Amino acid sequence: MIIPCYNEESVLPITAPMFLQKLEQLEKDGKIHEDSRILFVNDGSKDRTWEIIKELSEKDIRYQGIAQSRNRGHQNAVLAGLMEAKDQADITISIDCDGQDDINAMDKMVDAYLDGAEVVYGVRSKRDTDTFFKRFTAESFYHLMNWMGAEVVFNHADYRLVSSKVLEAFSDFKEVNIFLRGMFPLVGFKSTSVYYERRERIAGESHYPLKKMLALAFDGITSLSIKPIRLITGLGAVISGLGFLAIIWAIVMQVLGHTVAGWASLVCIVAFLGGIQLLSLGVIGEYIGKIYLETKARPRYIISERTSDEKRNRKES
Numbered sequence: 001m002i003i004p005c006y007n008e009e010s011v012l013p014i015t016a017p018m019f020l021q022k023l024e025q026l027e028k029d030g031k032i033h034e035d036s037r038i039l040f041v042n043d044g045s046k047d048r049t050w051e052i053i054k055e056l057s058e059k060d061i062r063y064q065g066i067a068q069s070r071n072r073g074h075q076n077a078v079l080a081g082l083m084e085a086k087d088q089a090d091i092t093i094s095i096d097c098d099g100q101d102d103i104n105a106m107d108k109m110v111d112a113y114l115d116g117a118e119v120v121y122g123v124r125s126k127r128d129t130d131t132f133f134k135r136f137t138a139e140s141f142y143h144l145m146n147w148m149g150a151e152v153v154f155n156h157a158d159y160r161l162v163s164s165k166v167l168e169a170f171s172d173f174k175e176v177n178i179f180l181r182g183m184f185p186l187v188g189f190k191s192t193s194v195y196y197e198r199r200e201r202i203a204g205e206s207h208y209p210l211k212k213m214l215a216l217a218f219d220g221i222t223s224l225s226i227k228p229i230r231l232i233t234g235l236g237a238v239i240s241g242l243g244f245l246a247i248i249w250a251i252v253m254q255v256l257g258h259t260v261a262g263w264a265s266l267v268c269i270v271a272f273l274g275g276i277q278l279l280s281l282g283v284i285g286e287y288i289g290k291i292y293l294e295t296k297a298r299p300r301y302i303i304s305e306r307t308s309d310e311k312r313n314r315k316e317s
């Protein structure tokens with residue numbers, strides 16, 4: 001289990017034992033190995049969070065912790081945890097530490113993995129406990145993302161099971177601006193969703209006020225999609241078309257003699273330039289978009305399975 005923590009001194013002492021209990025139960029049910037671990041990622045907390053994590057790990061070896069040198073945000077904290085666990089675990093489950101995500105969904109997640117899924121998304125079935133404002137803003141967030149061409153699983157945050165195979169492929173995504181919930185669908189592999197009800201925070205406050213959520217949406221859109229640039233190109237085409245009509249209109253008016261001297265030529269120039277400028281910006285933008293995607297140097301293909309291990313064996317011998 002990968003658990004990011006930022007200023008969570010009020011929740012961690014309550015939820016840590018809950019996670020451990022879940023781990024024990026999954027072990028007892030024979031679903032996971034007895035060497036399974038809980039990995040807390042301290043995201044540069046300014047309170048006692050890291051001390052609490054250290055105390056926990058002294059008490060029980062199954063609690064482990066890593067600390068980021070400073071606060072880098074939730075996404076980077078989860079990434080740090082996933083990369084730390086990649087070579088040591090067959091599966092990882094990332095979950096928030098505030099008790100909002102129902103830990104009992106883990107059973108279904110592991111079952112889905114055992115059934116062959118490599119990525120299992122935890123999806124909120126209801127948001128009854130969220131305030132109307134939070135629910136509205138959060139759901140608009142997903143709509144906006146999809147509309148802008150950043151494909152995300154609706155109402156899925158970062159509660160997710162990922163196999164080491166997927167993490168291995170994912171580690172080839174070297175980009176710096178990361179938006180995990182939009183990137184795992186890009187990696188591919190067999191995936192499925194399990195549904196759970198989102199609860200209220202056990203204690204403490206949300207670190208995702210509207211401002212941060214907008215920043216996250218903006219980050220997600222700009223790092224996953226170049227659709228905003230396409231919109232400019234489209235707008236350029238529309239304005240050019242309108243400009244063309246305006247020019248015809250100005251000429252007709254001039255010919256009919258309804259105009260002041262100089263008006264028609266001015267309108268023609270303004271309409272022409274407006275359209276050309278926006279269209280050119282769009283074209284330049286298209287190239288910048290391409291450059292942007294190239295600089296990410298994302299893997300061009302990912303192989304998920306092979307019929308034989310011949311290739312690997314040859315490499316080893």
Ligand code: UDP
Pocket residue numbers: 003004005006007008043071072073074077095096097098100205206207208
């Ligand atoms: N978090 C983090 N770094 C941050 C902000 C949040 O690691 O800069 C962690 C936080 O400790 C929690 C999770 O990310 O485990 C989700 O944050 P929060 O509960 O505040 O967001 P919400 O559930 O309200 O969207």
Ligand code: MG
Pocket residue numbers: 096098100201206
């Ligand atoms: Mg929360």
